[in-house]
Amino acid sequence: MTTFSFGDKEITAEPGQSIGAALIAAGHRAWRTTRLGGAPRGVFCGIGVCFDCLVLVNGRPNQRACLTEVHDGDEVRPQEGTGHEC
């Protein structure tokens, strides 16, 4: 099994799973807020097109959770706005 951190939680995932799939399996539905309205977003298209499921992965913002394979020890964080302000 692979484990990664999501904020202050530890989440386990299947090897090769995407961050988005692991987050959904762990019961999360939204992990980003929009830039202007602060509205919640999670996986929408699931295939890398819509850029709705963005997360910070090891400090790098705007990573698509649906396409990013999870690696053991990854530090994943919810993203607010552009992810570049914090």
Next chain:
Amino acid sequence: VDVLVIGAGMVGAACAYYCAAAGLRVGVVDRGAVASGTTSGGEGNILVSDKEPGAELDLALLSGRLWAELGELGGFELDTKGGVVVARTADALAGLDTLIGRQRACGVDVTRVGAAGLAELEPRLTRDVAGGAYYPQDMQVQPMLAAAELLRHARRLGATVHTGTEVVGFRWDKGVVRTSRGELNAEWVVNAAGTWGGEVAALAGAPVPVLPRRGFILVTEPLPASVVRHKVYTADYVANVASDDAGLETSVVVEGTRAGTVLIGASRERVGFDRTVSLPVLRTLAAQAVGLFPFLADVSVLRSYVGFRPYCPDHLPVIGPDPRVPGLVHACGHEGAGIGLAAATGHLVAQALTGARPDVDLRPFRPDRFEVAA
């Protein structure tokens, strides 16, 4: 209708708006959707800074004033952000200085800035610069929104807009335009078909040599608003715009947008209507942008898009009534400046159709100037 505008892009929308505002009955047709052709492939430049003195600069200065008025309508992200031109070398700066002097004599508002001034205008810019210039008249607009908004205002003034309607022929003796959805009557027909203006002109029996010049643009992930504050480009952009070289030319243009994404242009190639993505061009644009703004090295590109800039051999647009075909008026061939020049073009077309004296001499833009003397 009095005027049938072919093309629901930025130029067609401006023609429709100004003609409707002048009291003419206006129809607009487009084979696609609003702003689905030339307009959607660009960046939304409204520039005076990249124009050499001459007819196009006169048009750009008029258009800038008109855009500032249109901005009062709201709804299309008109941003009076100003332009910053960066000279990386002493040679480029000398060329820029010459251009600045000539532009200033024509009424362009421009301030010469040194390296420290550039750093103040654009804090994230590379420090490896010789100097530059600040052009407060340069503006930016979201071109698809601007076309849609001007068409909306034209409709409010009585205009009709028919999308998905392709012009297939003309019967000039009857004042009839044949379309894929039937015949329309019009006293005047305005060719605002952008990059396809040459095809429409040929169909109308009055050819103008409008050809496509391909340009790619990169779109970054959204960034905080303050990272790129102006429209920033290198001094060699002006030389490239005016170039007659058929091969690839790239000169970096970087600008933020209201959405937060940063747009990176601008390449120019003459390859017909080939839309194939060229990775070498995208790489060159990205590398040049990082050279200008080093922080971009750590920024992701979300996507790229491609557009065709409609150019004529003398790099001037075709605007005004065509003496070869009574009833036909052209408003096309603006190359990479069609958004910026759209306001003046629409205004001048409306003046021509209402018999008003044009604010700018139309002779340099006349449609029959390419005819070889018999």
